[in-house]
Amino acid sequence: MNKFYLTTAIHYVNAPPHVGHALEFVQADVIKRYRKLIGDEVLLLSGGDENALKNVQAAEQAGIPIQEFVDQNSALFQNLAERLNIKFDVFQKGSSEQHYKSSQKLWELCAAAGDIYKKEYRGLYCVGCEQFYEPSELNEKGECFEHPGGKLEEVAEENYFFKLSKYENQIRELVESDKLKIVPEFRKNEVLGFIKQGLKDISISRSNVRAKNWGVPVPNDPEQRMYVWFDALNIYQSGVGFGSNDKQYNKWWPADVHVIGKGIIRFHAIYWPAFLLSAGLKLPKSLFVHGYFTVDGQKMSKTIGNVVDPIELIEKYGTDALRYYFLRGIPSTGDGDFSERRLREVYNADLANGLGNLVARVAKLCEQNNISAAETYKVWCADVEKGLSEYKFNEALQAIWTLIAETDKKINEDTPWRLEGEKLAKTLKDLVRRICEISYNLRPFLPQTSDKILKQFSGKIKSGEPLFPRLI
RNA sequence: GCCAGGGUAGCUCAGUGGUAGAGCACAAGAUUCAUAUCCUUGCGGUCGAGAGUCCGAUUCUCUCCCCUGGUACCA
Numbered sequence: 327m328n329k330f331y332l333t334t335a336i337h338y339v340n341a342p343p344h345v346g347h348a349l350e351f352v353q354a355d356v357i358k359r360y361r362k363l364i365g366d367e368v369l370l371l372s373g374g375d376e377n378a379l380k381n382v383q384a385a386e387q388a389g390i391p392i393q394e395f396v397d398q399n400s401a402l403f404q405n406l407a408e409r410l411n412i413k414f415d416v417f418q419k420g421s422s423e424q425h426y427k428s429s430q431k432l433w434e435l436c437a438a439a440g441d442i443y444k445k446e447y448r449g450l451y452c453v454g455c456e457q458f459y460e461p462s463e464l465n466e467k468g469e470c471f472e473h474p475g476g477k478l479e480e481v482a483e484e485n486y487f488f489k490l491s492k493y494e495n496q497i498r499e500l501v502e503s504d505k506l507k508i509v510p511e512f513r514k515n516e517v518l519g520f521i522k523q524g525l526k527d528i529s530i531s532r533s534n535v536r537a538k539n540w541g542v543p544v545p546n547d548p549e550q551r552m553y554v555w556f557d558a559l560n561i562y563q564s565g566v567g568f569g570s571n572d573k574q575y576n577k578w579w580p581a582d583v584h585v586i587g588k589g590i591i592r593f594h595a596i597y598w599p600a601f602l603l604s605a606g607l608k609l610p611k612s613l614f615v616h617g618y619f620t621v622d623g624q625k626m627s628k629t630i631g632n633v634v635d636p637i638e639l640i641e642k643y644g645t646d647a648l649r650y651y652f653l654r655g656i657p658s659t660g661d662g663d664f665s666e667r668r669l670r671e672v673y674n675a676d677l678a679n680g681l682g683n684l685v686a687r688v689a690k691l692c693e694q695n696n697i698s699a700a701e702t703y704k705v706w707c708a709d710v711e712k713g714l715s716e717y718k719f720n721e722a723l724q725a726i727w728t729l730i731a732e733t734d735k736k737i738n739e740d741t742p743w744r745l746e747g748e749k750l751a752k753t754l755k756d757l758v759r760r761i762c763e764i765s766y767n768l769r770p771f772l773p774q775t776s777d778k779i780l781k782q783f784s785g786k787i788k789s790g791e792p793l794f795p796r797l798i
Numbered sequence: 799g800c801c802a803g804g805g806u807a808g809c810u811c812a813g814u815g816g817u818a819g820a821g822c823a824c825a826a827g828a829u830u831c832a833u834a835u836c837c838u839u840g841c842g843g844u845c846g847a848g849a850g851u852c853c854g855a856u857u858c859u860c861u862c863c864c865c866u867g868g869u870a871c872c873a
Contacts, residue, residue, distance in 0.1 A: 338873080380873080447871075449871085490870095512867090515801095516801090519868070520868075520870075522801095523801095523870085528870075528871045529871045553871080554873085555873085588868095591868095593873085597870095655810085656810090657810095657811085661866075662810095668809080668822090671809090675822060678833060679836080682832095683833055686835085687830095688831080689831095690831055694831080727821090734837075735836085735837065737831075737837090789832090
């Protein structure tokens with residue numbers, strides 16, 4: 327049996343999840359369900375990047391102890407997954423003891439390879455924001471936008487650095503050769519373009535003061551904490567036993583695919599393989615990079631106040647309706663505009679009038695004529711498989727909806743309501759076969775709906791409640 | 799600034815050196831098994847602007863305009 331290990335990104339848990347997170351979860355779940363259906367043993371991991379300074383700041387603002395704060399928000403991410411009908415086999419918390427040990431082990435391996443050294447970092451530090459800024463990020467007076475009037479201090483601090491520059495050629499080769507495959511192609515080119523400019527060493531630690539004593543302690547240096555990316559990426563390993571359970575780790579690692587958003591590709595395509603190369607560990611096989619949502623044409627942001635809550639949408643339209651919109655309504659690798667108006671349009675056109683209505687009309691015909699379904703159909707439509715293997719979910723679904731349209735047309739041509747006897751039975755059985763084929767192919771995408779249809783179309787067929795009541 | 803991608807029907811997008819395509823939306827017709835549904839037909843575009851190559855350009859070349867993304871220790 328083939329193993330297949332995939333992950334979602336490790337998200338900041340400084341705020342509740344929005345539709346963008348939901349999109350990524352659904353995409354990962356489709357891959358997971360498909361791999362399972364074709365017989366792989368699959369593990370899906372997600373997790374929370376709980377060690378970021380942003381969490382500390384957000385917790386302070388909310389007036390909640392930091393651990394309690396990240397626990398609460400991590401739970402919201404897990405709850406969202408459940409509501410989307412997704413099961414994370416592992417949800418690895420960055421603040422867990424096991425993760426700390428695992429990340430320290432990774433650090434020690436990199437250090438033993440001679441790739442970690444101490445160096446002074448100088449930068450412009452804003453006390454109000456508690457972070458460093460590049461000159462380009464400041465206003466004309468050299469002040470930060472959040473705290474105008476206040477001068478930034480030039481702060482120097484000893485940090486640990488990782489010799490990223492050493493791995494430049496190896497990483498270029500990995501990406502070019504697709505040994506680390508990046509989907510889609512244009513993201514791969516972006517990464518190569520970035521590498522071409524030359525890789526510099528990166529800081530991978532912070533002083534306790536700046537880190538507010540939060541985060542993974544650096545081994546053998548009580549004054550420093552790991553910079554979040556070093557340990558956050560390692561969640562992919564710590565969650566499957568790196569540093570705690572060798573048997574489990576050897577079974578699942580390396581990851582077959584990391585599903586991530588475009589904003590963090592550099593960390594996954596460059597930093598992450600470099601850390602692993604340094605530590606002498608296996609590398610993930612591929613990255614699947616999705617785009618971001620805009621909302622009614624605008625960037626989603628807390629300041630604009632247009633952050634869309636996926637839970638509300640699930641309550642309004644149902645899990646599968648939302649899953650369908652994510653998968654069909656936007657190309658899987660591009661940016662998509664989220665609009666509720668569009669969601670409603672797609673719901674009525676494709677789910678109510680298309681799939682739902684087709685199932686209802688065939689079910690009624692079968693009920694009236696005492697038709698039973700005997701066999702089960704497990705045949706993948708070629709275009710659906712093709713779409714899935716390339717992560718082009720919208721194209722896969724399009725193929726299924728072509729089947730739906732063909733079946734509708736066939737019913738109109740055959741006019742079963744005018745037939746009788748043997749001919750009628752034969753026509754209806756053919757329609758039942760088509761419905762089963764459609765719902766089988768639908769399984770990775772709309773699991774609840776698929777189950778409902780397959781249940782309705784096994785044994786004696788009866789008409790039932792509409793799958794997707796038409797919205798007015 | 800530099801690098802990459804894009805500007806095609808009201809919307810989302812596909813596509814080609816030879817009189818422009820799909821789905822949705824909209825309109826009409828026909829049908830009744832069905833969720834006022836399905837089916838058929840129709841409406842709808844100087845294919846970002848200009849110039850060049852060619853018998854012929856939306857498709858190739860150049861210039862310009864606009865949009866999106868990337869341009870690292872901030873995430």
